[in-house]
Amino acid sequence: SPARIGVTGLAVMGRNLARNFARHGYRVAVHNRTQARTTALLEEFGHEGEFVAAGTTEEFVAALERPRLIVIMVKAGAPTDAVIDELVPLLDEGDVVADGGNAHFLDTRRREAALRERGLHFVGSGISGGEQGALEGPSIMPGGTPEAYRVLGPLLEDIAAKVDGKPCCTHVGPDGAGHFVKMVHNGIEYADMQLIAEAYDLLRHGAGLQPDAIAEVFRTWNAGRLESYLIEITAEVLARTDAATGKPFVDVVLDQAEQKGTGRWTVQSALELGVPVSGIAEAVFARSLSGSVPLRQAGRGLPGPTETWLDSAAADRFADDVEQALYASKMVAYAQGFNQIQAGSAEYSWQIDPGEMATIWRGGCIIRARFLDRIRAAYEADRERPTLLTDAHFREALGSAQSAWRRVVSVAAQLGVPAPGFATALAYYDGLRAERLPAALVQGQRDFFGAHTYRRVDRDGTFHTRWEVEGRPEEQR
Numbered sequence: 001s002p003a004r005i006g007v008t009g010l011a012v013m014g015r016n017l018a019r020n021f022a023r024h025g026y027r028v029a030v031h032n033r034t035q036a037r038t039t040a041l042l043e044e045f046g047h048e049g050e051f052v053a054a055g056t057t058e059e060f061v062a063a064l065e066r067p068r069l070i071v072i073m074v075k076a077g078a079p080t081d082a083v084i085d086e087l088v089p090l091l092d093e094g095d096v097v098a099d100g101g102n103a104h105f106l107d108t109r110r111r112e113a114a115l116r117e118r119g120l121h122f123v124g125s126g127i128s129g130g131e132q133g134a135l136e137g138p139s140i141m142p143g144g145t146p147e148a149y150r151v152l153g154p155l156l157e158d159i160a161a162k163v164d165g166k167p168c169c170t171h172v173g174p175d176g177a178g179h180f181v182k183m184v185h186n187g188i189e190y191a192d193m194q195l196i197a198e199a200y201d202l203l204r205h206g207a208g209l210q211p212d213a214i215a216e217v218f219r220t221w222n223a224g225r226l227e228s229y230l231i232e233i234t235a236e237v238l239a240r241t242d243a244a245t246g247k248p249f250v251d252v253v254l255d256q257a258e259q260k261g262t263g264r265w266t267v268q269s270a271l272e273l274g275v276p277v278s279g280i281a282e283a284v285f286a287r288s289l290s291g292s293v294p295l296r297q298a299g300r301g302l303p304g305p306t307e308t309w310l311d312s313a314a315a316d317r318f319a320d321d322v323e324q325a326l327y328a329s330k331m332v333a334y335a336q337g338f339n340q341i342q343a344g345s346a347e348y349s350w351q352i353d354p355g356e357m358a359t360i361w362r363g364g365c366i367i368r369a370r371f372l373d374r375i376r377a378a379y380e381a382d383r384e385r386p387t388l389l390t391d392a393h394f395r396e397a398l399g400s401a402q403s404a405w406r407r408v409v410s411v412a413a414q415l416g417v418p419a420p421g422f423a424t425a426l427a428y429y430d431g432l433r434a435e436r437l438p439a440a441l442v443q444g445q446r447d448f449f450g451a452h453t454y455r456r457v458d459r460d461g462t463f464h465t466r467w468e469v470e471g472r473p474e475e476q477r
């Protein structure tokens with residue numbers, strides 16, 4: 001009998017996704033460019049459910065029930081186009097092709113438009129949760145048409161993670177909306193990881209705690225409002241001892257963070273949209289700095305502060321301060337990311353419901369956290385809110401965290417421990433709060449050197465000052 005769904009691309013992600021479908025009782029056609037992967041999947045996991053192994057794209061397509069549901073899980077970029085080009089001539093009107101890779105949302109828009117012309121549905125789906133998520137229940141962010149979601153959505157909801165009985169999968173919006181949201185999700189993930197890393201660095205190089213003690217601090221935090229997958233795994237990483245040397249694992253790892261590019265995409269898109277996502281940007285830049293070997297070699301001897309440790313009384317209190325600073329900075333980073341989702345949604349007419357995004361991120365994905373319930377509630381109360389930070393819960397939490405947050409940023413500056421994530425979050429917060437910003441002076445500078453004009457606080461219109469003549473009234477432009 002025909003297969004209900006097909007997965008092509010059987011590396012770690014595709015293989016586990018196919019197994020997930022099979023474990024949920026779907027008959028799954030499986031295909032991979034190099035057949036060895038298909039054979040290996042059946043040999044190792046064939047007993048988990050009903051698989052139909054296809055050696056060629058033709059066999060794969062022929063194995064599927066109609067309308068055909070196909071999930072592509074290959075390397076993002078040219079490989080995805082290559083697979084689409086092979087599939088499309090073999091498909092029929094109404095068939096649904098989903099791309100579960102980390103595609104750029106603009107590529108997804110292009111592919112969706114091309115397939116729509118041929119009467120096919122293209123569903124760009126962000127999938128988060130890594131290898132384990134793909135197998136046990138990821139968070140899924142599908143875009144595309146509502147008609148496509150009606151056919152494919154129930155299967156995706158079936159295999160997605162569940163929180164309080166609700167699947168971590170929803171129709172995000174048209175064309176590239178799903179991949180856009182997945183991109184911002186990854187950007188937020190970068191910011192969150194950087195903030196956690198800064199918290200560790202401050203506890204280690206400010207308060208003088210050792211990695212195993214810091215692991216304990218993180219475990220305590222994970223029992224509270226910071227409860228999240230990232231805090232949990234951070235404790236595990238810090239508690240790990242390297243088998244070969246007996247040293248803390250974190251001390252034997254080269255301190256150069258790598259990146260695959262979704263953080264960079266998020267910042268590039270934010271620059272285009274004019275949304276300040278400084279938390280994500282600092283996280284991307286921090287990884288870049290860590291990997292800039294000649295630059296860091298050159299910089300190593302630069303003068304630093306003479307005071308380099310907290311005294312022991314201050315060190316004892318410091319962990320609580322850092323917890324507050326972490327929670328506050330995290331709120332800012334998420335608020336910025338959600339603003340980017342709202343801006344992207346407005347720019348591309350996607351009608352994304354931000355509260356729903358917080359809901360489907362509660363399980364399966366890397367940024368899953370207790371805290372997302374707060375974000376969901378904030379958007380349920382007001383979907384169009386300009387920033388999450390003015391929601392009653394956030395406002396109160398920021399109010400009680402702020403003096404600790406300011407102390408932590410000051411300590412970081414005094415001791416010379418880099419904390420770009422904490423610092424930029426605080427600067428953004430103070431920027432939002434400000435009655436007047438020095439942008440007025442920037443406008444004056446721009447008008448002085450370039451006659452770029454300015455607006456006034458007391459009158460409508462656009463003005464230019466004749467700077468060379470003192471006391472002359474400005475000209476209206």
Ligand code: NBP
Pocket residue numbers: 009010011012013014032033034037073074075076078079080082083100101102103127128129130131
């Ligand atoms: P990879 O990103 O490593 O891609 C390997 C797969 O792509 C193999 O099946 C390979 O076939 C296939 N492929 C390539 Br490469 N070029 C091809 C071509 N021209 N035609 C057909 N197939 C081709 O696999 P992955 O790590 O499983 O990730 C799959 C997707 O999921 C990626 O877009 C990734 O960004 C995304 N993703 C990954 C994770 C994760 O945790 N790894 C999480 C979330 C999303 P072959 O076997 O014949 O070489």
